[in-house]
Amino acid sequence: MLAAVRSSGQARYVGLHDWQVPELIGILPVILHLSLGLFFAGLVILLRSILHNLAIFVAAVVGTVYAAYVVFNILPLIYPRCPYRTALTPKLFKLSNWLYALRSVRLSFMPPTDSRPPAPKLNKGDTNTIKLWLGRWWSRLLTLRISASKLTLKGDLWRVAERNDALSTNGVLEANAVSWLYTSSYNPTAKRAVLEGLAGSPIAYADQYAKCWEPDVISQVEEDLYRLCTQLSSPGPDAEIDRQLELHIRALSNIQATPRSDFRKLYANTLSGSSRSPRLRAMFLIYFEYDFFGCTPNDTLANSNLRLDFFDEFAEDMSELRLTTSTWISLFRTEPDCFPSKSTFTILTILRDVYFFGFDSPLFSDDNLPSTDVHHPNEKMCKAMHAHISKQSLKAFKHLDDDSCDESPDALLRLLTLITTNVAYDKDTFRRSYSPLDEVSTEDSLEAMDVTLDCLLQVVENGKAHRRAITWSDPQKDVLAMLTTTPLFQIGATDLRDILPSVKRRVLLKTTSLIGLVYTPEDPLPSTAIPFHSAMTQLLLQMYMDGPDAKGQPKHEYNDSIALLSLTCTRDDNLLYKAFRKGNIIPILSNNLLESNTRIVSNERGDLTFGRWNTKYPQRSYVPGFLLLARQFLERYLAHIPTNQERASGSPIKILSSDIDQDKEYLFQPETLYLLCAALLLKRGAWDDHAAVRRMLVRLLKLKPDVESWIDCIQRLIRLPQSELSKYIEPNRWLKENEEERIGRLYRDIADMQSILGIDNARLEDPTWKQTVHFNVAKTNRYGEPIKSVCSRYTDLPPLRTLIFVPQAS
């Protein structure tokens, strides 16, 4: 009963909106305004004849107000946040969008130039001229197309626009909202909610707080947070107090509170002692040290004096600091998940500072860490930290969603710098004293590199998808190039398959592909990195050509597509040519490469154009590569359905060469044509769908039906069923059902092609060509038919008449 009532209520509500009741109500004031406007118009006309000056005055006032009315209604359409909204605004917004979309409407009376049938010849005085002419125009009118991709406006555009606008301010509105809530609420719990909520504020908002808040608000918030910190204490361990303290500390760090002179006292009062959890102590120290350093993530060692001072000051607390830091590190080891990604970045930066500083720092001088077989007294610690930095950055990466990857490639690149080498600090020191990827190349750091490279690849890919260039600064590029010179990347003569740890192999492959993506002909790879890249590509090819390696390692331990990416990024034509020639890598290429077709085929450097291949390798031994490219060509150009993206960018994907006429000319050379048709008919390559093949063939035929090459092509094609059949027929074996079907289909396809082209049978048959097939007279086929009758069935087919069936004694 209740459910029924509810559902009927819902039905009424839905009906209310379906029948546009709110909009109708919203229209009432508009009508009122309109009527008032009419009244005023009449008034002005009336007054004009009696009191002329008054009429002018009234007209001016009324005109101003109505002009403002129009502006008020338009403003929210431009600025969705504008408060001058009425019930009609969403409708107006939709209308304006629709009008805007109309801009892109294109009426085209002409069919696409490629598939247009040849124009009929118009002779003067011919009675059919008019008919022909009319027919031509009629067919044009039939192909009238309206293309306006943006005309499909569905959904509540206004709400989406409003929401997107509100969310796109990058923290300004958030800062304003929080500030308002904090300053104008009389409810103390609301203030508490703000103080705790600030703990989750993204790092990027800190600038907005500084900008949007009044100075006294910031200081008030800080004051409150400090006060709350000092108030919280308990004799024993208390999870709730720990939680709140942690929230406040994080909030303090998120608003980038100014360091306070008494924070050590605060620390002593609230955190030292056993009642608080070590994790909290560690967090506190890390955050506040950070603030005390007064440095941002961008700072470099130039500020190291500051840090020295810090350590001097903390000389007496050193044991505590060390303890906390080490507990913190062990915490990272045991519960890495408790650090959210956004603060991880900050933490990592600090750790890096500590880490770099650590070599000479008094912090690590007293070595009470177990140090066996390590040269540097602190090395073990450093290694541990390095490994965990790597691990954490790995996690940080995993937390970053695609959008943030997309938006902040800089941050990621910075992280790359941070994780892999730390070179950005001091390259010489790095080379001389410490090469983590060589000696300390633990699996952790490798894993971290692996993920880093993954993310970078993703960033680059995303950037490509959105047609946004990602600018790599020189230091970042240097890092990449320098990586290749480190011992890890010195593969040289070593076979790649001997590098047993699969992670290492993955890293190598990915680095190769990244190098291929980042460097361009205008900005070539530094000479130091070239040996690595070409050696890698060679090895890669070798690996693919040889199939699964001798040691029985499964081939798919590494990421095929990534490896292929690096293969396609090579600028070595010979290598690529080799790759295409090798039959056993074709399946991989066709499956994986085709998915990344835009990269290989529409290479921006334009080095994979088919024309170049043609001139370079006239013997045409690159059939698989040809098929690959030809398929691209057929599917894109013949189907003639450019995607919206292509249309928007105005640059259709270059497949064969820059000039489509050149492509076609090449395509219609007899040899090419035959290869292509044969491939289509025999369904080599990736064509599986018979209907699609036929469609493709028909399009190809209609593209240039009058080329001479077709006769030659058909001439050769017509032998296809025979040679196929002779492959199957053996003395004591007859065709299976599917084979019969296949031959029949092949025959039908070719016959259809012939009829479309209008080529006479007599012109094609080659009387000299005969083939003898022996068969066993006594046998029947699987359906019990005597073979003899089956033979006659086959010889009835015109292209198979050249087969001679010779009875064989059993």
Added chain:
Amino acid sequence: MLVGDDDYMRKYPNDEYGAEMYPDARIWRTYLDERDIADKEYIEDNNATLDGILVFVSLTTLFLTFLAHWYQASIFSAILTTFITQTYQTLLEDPQETSLSLLTELVALQRVIANGSLGNDVPSSESSATPFAPSSSDIWINGLWFISLTLSLLTAFLGVLAKQWLYQYMAVTSGDARSRALIRTGAICWAT
């Protein structure tokens, strides 16, 4: 001590670690609640003011009507046309007066003709002799009242518009707490 719904720390659960500013976090729900309280006051105040203005406008119009009635024995009511046709007549010639004087002249003429004397003795009617001119006080009174009428009607016009804005501002938008909060804030400081 706060109880019940006023204690936001109790009303809304603690957020997940690191999710303190996520779309449905406590801070945004609190914001919406507090904003609602503040806005309701503000909107109610404003609505009352606007209603008062609308009532006042109608009263003014009525008053003008009454005044016009008293001044020129005509009616000015909510039916504006009546007002328009009646009041401004002071600025025009009165057709009744004109026809009356003409009629007088005609009767006099006829009487003269009946007497058989010359019609030159009959004075010609007043209106045909002197052109009509409204008095300056009439002009002033009418002009001022027209201005007053225009302004008060425009005020009502803007009042209705503003009421729409206020209603739209308060209209509940769908979505998570954060975006709703941001839309609210955005409407208040949209110029930034």
